[in-house]
Amino acid sequence: FSTANSNFIRNIIIEDRENHPGKEVHTRFPPEPNGYLHIGHAKSICLNFGLAKEFNGLCNLRFDDTNPSKEETEYVDSIKEDVKWLGFDWEDRVYYASDYFEKLYEFALKLIKKGKAFVCDLSAEETRAYRGTLTHPGKNSPFRDRTVEENLALFEEMKEGKYPNGAKVLRAKIDMASPNLNLRDPILYRIMHEEHHRTGDKWCIYPMYDFAHPLSDALENISYSICTMEFEDHRPLYDWLIKELIESKQKPRQYEFARLNLTNTVMSKRVLRQLVETGTVDSWDDPRMPTISGLRRRGYTPEAIRDFCERIGVARANSLVDISMLEHCLREDLNTKAPRVMAVLNPVKVVITNYPEDRVEYLEAENNPEDSQAGTRIVPFAREIYIEREDFMENPPGKFFRLAPDREVRLKHAYIIKCTGLVKGDSGEILEIHCTYDPESKSGGLTSGRKVKGTLHWVSCAHAKDAEIRLYDYLLKGEDLEASTGEDEAKDNDFLSQINPQSKVVLAGCKVEPSITDAKPGMTFQFLRQGYFCADNKDHQADQLVFNRTLGLRDSWAK
Numbered sequence: 001f002s003t004a005n006s007n008f009i010r011n012i013i014i015e016d017r018e019n020h021p022g023k024e025v026h027t028r029f030p031p032e033p034n035g036y037l038h039i040g041h042a043k044s045i046c047l048n049f050g051l052a053k054e055f056n057g058l059c060n061l062r063f064d065d066t067n068p069s070k071e072e073t074e075y076v077d078s079i080k081e082d083v084k085w086l087g088f089d090w091e092d093r094v095y096y097a098s099d100y101f102e103k104l105y106e107f108a109l110k111l112i113k114k115g116k117a118f119v120c121d122l123s124a125e126e127t128r129a130y131r132g133t134l135t136h137p138g139k140n141s142p143f144r145d146r147t148v149e150e151n152l153a154l155f156e157e158m159k160e161g162k163y164p165n166g167a168k169v170l171r172a173k174i175d176m177a178s179p180n181l182n183l184r185d186p187i188l189y190r191i192m193h194e195e196h197h198r199t200g201d202k203w204c205i206y207p208m209y210d211f212a213h214p215l216s217d218a219l220e221n222i223s224y225s226i227c228t229m230e231f232e233d234h235r236p237l238y239d240w241l242i243k244e245l246i247e248s249k250q251k252p253r254q255y256e257f258a259r260l261n262l263t264n265t266v267m268s269k270r271v272l273r274q275l276v277e278t279g280t281v282d283s284w285d286d287p288r289m290p291t292i293s294g295l296r297r298r299g300y301t302p303e304a305i306r307d308f309c310e311r312i313g314v315a316r317a318n319s320l321v322d323i324s325m326l327e328h329c330l331r332e333d334l335n336t337k338a339p340r341v342m343a344v345l346n347p348v349k350v351v352i353t354n355y356p357e358d359r360v361e362y363l364e365a366e367n368n369p370e371d372s373q374a375g376t377r378i379v380p381f382a383r384e385i386y387i388e389r390e391d392f393m394e395n396p397p398g399k400f401f402r403l404a405p406d407r408e409v410r411l412k413h414a415y416i417i418k419c420t421g422l423v424k425g426d427s428g429e430i431l432e433i434h435c436t437y438d439p440e441s442k443s444g445g446l447t448s449g450r451k452v453k454g455t456l457h458w459v460s461c462a463h464a465k466d467a468e469i470r471l472y473d474y475l476l477k478g479e480d481l482e483a484s485t486g487e488d489e490a491k492d493n494d495f496l497s498q499i500n501p502q503s504k505v506v507l508a509g510c511k512v513e514p515s516i517t518d519a520k521p522g523m524t525f526q527f528l529r530q531g532y533f534c535a536d537n538k539d540h541q542a543d544q545l546v547f548n549r550t551l552g553l554r555d556s557w558a559k
């Protein structure tokens, strides 16, 4: 398990470079700025930036912003932040497909002049009817035989804004009988009278993805254009456009790999947007979201995400990865990094009746047994402490090794205590647990060797700080949700019916040890016996502590 999984694109590159010494690895990551990046994008980012780095090549960040209706600058900014946070650097190579609008227009003119593109007046519905089906060839558009001059004039008029949306399109002239539907005179340009987030109202015709993408790759000298499997059937069109329009010796080539799908997780941007817009989650960076910003806020580290992306490997066959594997990668990382502290989520007071009332001891506590460099901190101990309510039972079953009447437990870093009595409220609820402590049993002391079965975490009442703790669980209940390509709306809607109503539980009045009062937003800790928690990167403040549960301690990944 620890060795890297296979990556067939890496193997292709290695072989290519044996056959063509000096062939450069130039990749790009091409997000459409119509939403926030998610863990699926991380796979593509690690692949594209990772291969470039490994082979001393380059990777561009290219915003694929050819559809003005859904794109916004907010998304551009978040995408840049997320790619950087993941640990990758595009240096000065950030590009926008919209920067190529002029050049793409010229490519279109060239294609018209070659007799390989025409302006078509069929409606969307007619175009669909003419296209045919997988089993039936299509029919030529009645506008297919327009002369080059006529096409140039009409395309110019389209650009000038003479026609309303949908009145005309520019189409490639390839083959209406092709077994590949993508080659049946595909649309290259459409009319859209819409503001673009960068070019404003300069353009009212916009290139289709299939036209813009190969040509943008060529303009940027991309050698390996890596995308997901749903574009496999588009590759012949990619190659056709490159052949018709690009003369350079080294031509870009498209390679497809399988998308990442994760159990309990939906990744289609359309659904993620819906979760935000319907208030099902609080925001794009809600810690339950599979977005990079959500994972960051949840307490994920870039190291864990990169490790995960390497371990899942790259293949062409679709698969569903168990989310426990992502969690396993994070636990491995946090186990070595996260300082251990004590926090009581559901406090009940313990009074140590034989401990002097005004005494405070400052105990030394190890920060991380997995990291000898992590040092120690001071934890105050006094007569009144909090423990977890669940760590006490009045009538415990035999195997209960926590606190109960007449039973002993060790308080971590401190003493052994024994329960001697209870104070109850009117309705029988436990208000205080009374104990005595054994002064000889101090942790780390000469006489600390006495063994008891259970060890509890605790905090001193007078020194503890209040905190809000947010417990998160999977947003989706079903584990084996089928993979979504983001293109099947019915399937997407299915996800929305599987929302887990318990996915966020907020606990108020939790008590944390004073050492984490100055935790910076985003810092992660292991709360002893409870799991990993991070200071919320939005709401946590010095006078209002807010922690998110990142993960529990138990690893369910089956290796």
Ligand code: ATP
Pocket (backbone or CB within 6 Å): 029, 030, 031, 032, 033, 039, 040, 041, 043, 044, 064, 226, 227, 228, 258, 259, 260, 261, 267, 268, 269, 270, 485, 486, 487
């Ligand atoms: P979605 O369907 O979630 O909206 P998308 O493919 O439309 O995603 P883009 O912004 O176009 O989103 O994606 C940028 C790049 O990330 C593309 O090359 C795309 O193939 C890749 N990508 C998107 N989702 C995944 C995924 N689940 N696994 C791997 N790569 C992905």
Ligand code: MG
Pocket (backbone or CB within 6 Å): 032
């Ligand atoms: Mg896309």
Ligand code: MG
Pocket (backbone or CB within 6 Å): 269, 486
């Ligand atoms: Mg999409």
